[in-house]
Amino acid sequence: MSRFPWNTSALLVLTLAIGGAGGYWLARKAQAQASVAAAATERKPLYWYDPMVPQQHFDAPGKSPFMDMQLVPKYADSDGDTAAIRIEPGIQQNLGMRLATVSLGKLDRTLQVTGLLTFNDRDVALLQARAGGFVERTYALAPGDVVKAGAPVADILVPEWAGLQEEYLALRSTSEPALLAAARQRLLLAGMPATLVEQLARSGRARPVITLTSPIAGVIRELDVRTGMTLAAGAPLARINGLGQVWLEAAVPETQAAGLKVGQAVDARLPAFPDRPVTGTLASILPENDQQSRTLRLRIELPNADGQLRPGMTAQVSLDLAGQSAVLQIPSEAVIRTGKRNLVMLAEDQGRFRPVEVRLGQENGGLVAVLQGLQEGQRVVASGQFLIDSEASLKGIEARTVDESAATMTKPAxxxxxxxxxxxxxxxxxxxxxxxxxxxxxxxxxxxxxxxxxxxxxxxxxxxxxxxxxxxxxxxxxxxxxxxxxxx
CATH class of the missing domain: 2.40.50.320 (Copper binding periplasmic protein CusF)
Known part of the structure; x- marks a missing residue:
């Protein structure tokens, strides 16, 4: 009777031992299977890189040659596209990201630059002594004075002219027209103005002192004559600039000069006369470029019938530049300008964004023309693109070049x-x-x-x-x- 309980207890212990061993074996097997599955699903890095120099790739892990840090592994994205960044819609909303569509249209421009009024160097008169003599009198003039045409400048005594005049008058009483004509010709060859010769012939009186007058109306730029001076033949006495038309000189950046045409109308507003705009003409685009400011100089002709426009005044110039008939255009704020190239963040399906290099054209009104790199209908990031560009740099994503973009456009997706x-x-x-x-x-x-x-x-x-x-x-x-x- 006593052996039966002992056998039952032994059997019970043996059963528990066998069950525990089986459970342990099953647990170890499940753990091994999980390890195999984890190893199978473990991703292998595409390459290793230094986050501070993401464009440099390495085939094996180790210490960065650039910084005192370990290289970071780069894995393929879940969708397999390693050249794009994926951003969830919620994060896009939190970033305040805005997208703009690449559109096709005409991009006209109105260029605003500042100009300076100068003298018209084509409207200049020089007053010179045609023969040697002496200055008998000067009139109350100084550089900067405005004079009318025919205004007296100085009285000059020319001894040579006095002798020739007496000879001419003496021959008038003879009956030799050939001699009289020869005497008249000698007066002209000596430098005496034809108007004075005509006055001599009409009055019959010699005029040893000649009054020199301003040949045109304008402003005296230079005045080099004083009473008592001795003059040599050809000595300059005065330089007079006309004011009937003035020049407006302006500088335009060479990158924005496309579309300028000689002869086009130009609108100018002067701070001195804000309520009176002046319309002029683009006379010339000077051939020499300013190497310091990288600008082209423009010469604009402005009418000045009342003489109120004076050289030295400033003016705001408005130039209408015709745009190309059909160009791709995006908002200017969508462009990331690095100094060496221009980038945009191209928005694709499933929240992917890809950096793309673009070649830009003219710009106006917050829009810029895209000459190469994008297609009509594509979308680019107009706000928040700098954060995406920073993330792309950290991940070592290189922007697609213009040539690569052009090649991609010609190929199917x-x-x-x-x-x-x-x-x-x-x-x-x-x-x-x-x-x-x-x-x-x-x-x-x-x-x-x-x-x-x-x-x-x-x-x-x-x-x-x-x-x-x-x-x-x-x-x-x-x-x-x-x-x-x-x-x-």
């Missing part, structure tokens, strides 16, 4: 996926691939045609690849293939 080569034949490549997220196509095994036969070079069945296909009338065609490292 490429959709990427991961896969494993099953077979390579003359008809194409059979691939067991994962889903094409951008096509909404699930993973499967199928045969793709090759866009170029050389895409299959160096590949064999079993290789894991990252490949891109384009969709056309002939179906899905492989456009690019990149071999990936084999998973252990």
């Amino acid at each position: 490429v959709h990427e996926a991961d896969g494993r080569i099953v077979e390579i034949t003359a008809q194409g490549m059979t691939i067991s691939h994962g889903p094409f997220n951008t096509l909404g196509m699930p993973g499967m095994t199928m045969t793709f045609a090759l866009a170029r036969p050389e895409l299959a070079e160096g590949l064999k069945p079993g290789d894991r690849i990252r490949f891109g296909v384009s969709q056309g009338d002939a179906g899905l065609v492989i456009e690019q293939v990149r071999k990936q490292e084999q998973q252990p």
Whole structure:
């Protein structure tokens, strides 16, 4: 009777021991399976980089040669696109991000620059002594005075002219017209003005002292005559500038000079006369460029019939520049100007943003023309793009150059996926691939045609690849293939 309870207890202990061992074995097996699954799903870095120098890539981990820090691994994004940044819609809203559409239209410009009034150097008269003599009298004039045409400047005694006049008058009483004509010609050749010769012939009296007058109306720029001076033939006495028309000189940045045309109308407003705009004409674009300011000089002619426009005054110049008939345009605020190139953040589907280099044209009214790098209908970030650019730099994402953008525009869209080569034949490549997220196509095994036969070079069945296909009338065609490292 006593052995039965002992046998029952032993049996119970043995059963518990066997159950505990089985549970331990099952737990260890589950843990091993989890470790295998974790190892299988562990991503391998594409490369390592220094966050302070993200454009430099390294094939293995280690210490940065630039900074005292370890290199950071770079993994492929969840959608496989390593050249773009993905931002969730909620984060976009928190950042206050705004998008703008690339549109096609005409971009006219109105260029506003400041100019300075100067004298018209084509309207200049010089007063000179045509023969040697003496200054008998000067009139109350000084540089800067405004004079009328015919205003007296100085009385000059010319002994040579006095003798020739007496000779001419003496020959008038003779009956030799040839001698009289010769005497008249000698007066003209001696430098005596024809008007004075006519006065001598009419009055019949010699005039040893001649009054020199201003040949035009204007302002005296230079006056080099004083009473009692001895003059030599050809000595300059005065320089007079006309005021009937003045020049307005302005400088335009060479990057904005496209569209200027000689002869076009120009509007100018002067602070001295704010209620009276003046319309002039673009007379010339001077051929020499200012190397210091990188500007082109313009010469504008302004009418000055009442003489109120005086050289030295400033004016605000408005130049209408005709734009190109049809250009792509985006807001100027969307451009990131680095000094060496111009970038925009291109918005794509599924919250992806990609830095793209653009080539810009003329700019006006908050819009700038895009000559290369974008297409009509694309969207760019107009607000918040600097934060995205900073993130792209930290992740080592390089902006697509203008040439690459132009090449991309001529090619169909490429959709990427991961896969494993099953077979390579003359008809194409059979691939067991994962889903094409951008096509909404699930993973499967199928045969793709090759866009170029050389895409299959160096590949064999079993290789894991990252490949891109384009969709056309002939179906899905492989456009690019990149071999990936084999998973252990």
